[in-house]
Amino acid sequence: MVKHRYSFFLGCVIPNRLPQIEAATRLIAPKLDIELVEMKGASCCPAPGVIKSFDKDTWLSITARNLAIAEENGLDILVLCNGCYGTLIAGVHDLKDPVTLKRINKILKGTGHQFQGKITAKHLVEVLYNDIGKEAIEETVVNPIDARFAIHIGCHLLKPSDIRPWGVVEDFTLVDELVEALGGTIVDYKLKDMCCGAGGGLRSAELEVSLDMVREKLEAMKQAKIDAMVNVCNFCHLQFDLGQMQANKHFGTDYQIPVLYYTQLLGLAQGFTPKQMGLDKHYISVAPFLEKIGMSV
Amino acid sequence: MTLLIDRRVINGSKIDGKLADDMTKAGLDRIRSCIQCGTCTGSCPAGRRTAYRTRQLIRKALLGLREEVLSDPNLWLCSTCGTCTERCPRKIDVTEAILYLRNLSCQAGYMRPEHQGVSHKLIETGHAVPIDDPKWSKMREELGLDPLPPTVHSYPKAVKEIQHIIKQTGFDKLVNYKESKKDGKT
Numbered sequence: 066m067v068k069h070r071y072s073f074f075l076g077c078v079i080p081n082r083l084p085q086i087e088a089a090t091r092l093i094a095p096k097l098d099i100e101l102v103e104m105k106g107a108s109c110c111p112a113p114g115v116i117k118s119f120d121k122d123t124w125l126s127i128t129a130r131n132l133a134i135a136e137e138n139g140l141d142i143l144v145l146c147n148g149c150y151g152t153l154i155a156g157v158h159d160l161k162d163p164v165t166l167k168r169i170n171k172i173l174k175g176t177g178h179q180f181q182g183k184i185t186a187k188h189l190v191e192v193l194y195n196d197i198g199k200e201a202i203e204e205t206v207v208n209p210i211d212a213r214f215a216i217h218i219g220c221h222l223l224k225p226s227d228i229r230p231w232g233v234v235e236d237f238t239l240v241d242e243l244v245e246a247l248g249g250t251i252v253d254y255k256l257k258d259m260c261c262g263a264g265g266g267l268r269s270a271e272l273e274v275s276l277d278m279v280r281e282k283l284e285a286m287k288q289a290k291i292d293a294m295v296n297v298c299n300f301c302h303l304q305f306d307l308g309q310m311q312a313n314k315h316f317g318t319d320y321q322i323p324v325l326y327y328t329q330l331l332g333l334a335q336g337f338t339p340k341q342m343g344l345d346k347h348y349i350s351v352a353p354f355l356e357k358i359g360m361s362v
Numbered sequence: 363m364t365l366l367i368d369r370r371v372i373n374g375s376k377i378d379g380k381l382a383d384d385m386t387k388a389g390l391d392r393i394r395s396c397i398q399c400g401t402c403t404g405s406c407p408a409g410r411r412t413a414y415r416t417r418q419l420i421r422k423a424l425l426g427l428r429e430e431v432l433s434d435p436n437l438w439l440c441s442t443c444g445t446c447t448e449r450c451p452r453k454i455d456v457t458e459a460i461l462y463l464r465n466l467s468c469q470a471g472y473m474r475p476e477h478q479g480v481s482h483k484l485i486e487t488g489h490a491v492p493i494d495d496p497k498w499s500k501m502r503e504e505l506g507l508d509p510l511p512p513t514v515h516s517y518p519k520a521v522k523e524i525q526h527i528i529k530q531t532g533f534d535k536l537v538n539y540k541e542s543k544k545d546g547k548t
Contacts, residue, residue: 075512075513077489077491077492078491080493080502080511080513080515081489081491081493081511081515082498084498084501084502084505084507087502087505087507088505088506088507091507103512104512104513105512105517105520106512106513106514106516106517106519106520106523107512107513107514107520108484108488108489108513108514108520109484109488109489109491111484111490112480112490113442114441114442115477115490116480116481116484116490118442118461118465118468118477119464119465119473119481119533119536119537120468120531120533120536121461121465122531123527123528123531126527126530127524130523130524130527172530172531175526175530176523176526176527178523220441220443220444220445221444224443224444224445224447225444225447225448225455225457226448234448259407260441260443260445262407262441263441264441264442264443265438265441265442265443266438266474266476266480267408267439267441269476269477269479270438270474270476270477271438271439274408274412274439275441277411278407278408278411278441343505346501346504346505
């Protein structure tokens with residue numbers, strides 16, 4: 066019986082660049098009694114670092130259209146990307162102001178959508194931790210993952226904290242706990258709270274600065290002697306995986322840190338194969354990590 | 363011995379006091395309470411490796427050095443991580459202030475070609491990062507997914523809705539989007 070239903074927001078990077086995260090999430094969901102209802106015709110969130118940097122009204126109007134599609138489903142949104150989460154939750158917040166809502170709905174006139182402020186957006190971590198619960202997740206584990214992990218939380222999951230549900234902005238342990246529920250050991254490392262460097266339009270227009278930021282994090286992770294890093298944001302994931310390869314080329318380094326999105330790790334623990342989790346589609350080989358836990362790609 | 367601080371006389375003709383007023387009207391009124399403590403700069407991961415100085419930018423904005431602020435390439439080095447906003451002792455939403463200044467910078471014509479490119483993709487497809495190569499659809503199919511996601515990519519009418527919004531806000535003009543490119547495949 067399905068107990069938890071959400072409007073499933075994909076965004077851009079997951080369906081169009083990292084479909085392994087989409088595939089993994091669609092497979093793990095039924096085991097947790099989650100039904101993912103499609104948001105037909107949803108668009109870019111749009112990206113908070115770029116489109117919001119260029120024109121706030123355009124950003125908010127397209128956000129409102131996405132929120133309206135979820136509202137037409139009658140369901141809160143489940144979102145996998147910190148950036149999309151940042152946009153959608155800021156949209157919900159900004160559109161609570163009746164004057165702003167009226168102005169933006171006027172722009173939406175002609176699209177067939179109007180937002181009424183009846184739904185909100187939840188990040189995967191919020192859904193898993195608060196709505197499903199660690200115990201229920203533990204119950205689905207058939208293959209505990211005994212390995213050492215560094216967690217990268219990502220900025221927009223936590224900040225700005227005044228419109229987030231967590232109550233903390235540092236020492237955030239929920240992702241650590243969700244990984245521990247699968248049997249993993251969390252390794253602390255320098256600069257855990259630091260940004261991956263992908264956001265704000267840096268990956269698109271300031272790649273060198275962007276890669277220098279992820280390089281600093283990768284060095285700290287390497288020193289912590291981990292088997293893999295786990296993230297809860299596909300844009301951070303892209304930066305750690307593709308960006309790691311680019312950083313190696315750019316700076317002459319040789320980092321080989323396997324990168325996993327949380328639902329990929331959860332899927333392995335639930336008994337899905339590495340191939341089903343799309344682990345053969347990564348830029349940095351996941352093989353050393355899989356070998357450590359007695360699997361292969 | 364030289365002084366570490368450059369002495370600089372601000373020429374009156376450069377000052378545009380309206381900039382701080384505009385920021386106030388945009389809901390960033392707390393910016394006027396900035397005490398220049400530098401917590402923002404000290405917290406900034408981009409500033410640690412570049413010449414981007416958040417405090418300096420905020421000070422210049424308050425002084426009304428509009429042209430200098432809006433044309434400064436450093437304005438585009440913020441990764442929007444939000445750490446400065448969390449730590450500001452005067453509770454200034456520094457990140458939102460940076461985003462607001464970026465909006466003004468775009469209006470003044472300072473926009474990176476890469477950022478215009480991302481915007482053009484959004485206008486053409488509804489995705490800032492679209493499926494613009496068949497290899498991505500092939501990868502989706504290998505994972506047991508439909509070749510196109512159930513987003514704007516599967517609903518041409520939805521793309522028209524995005525374009526309708528963009529016409530309403532004038533975003534196409536802002537990002538220098540040429541009508542003739544509209545039918546071009548990405």
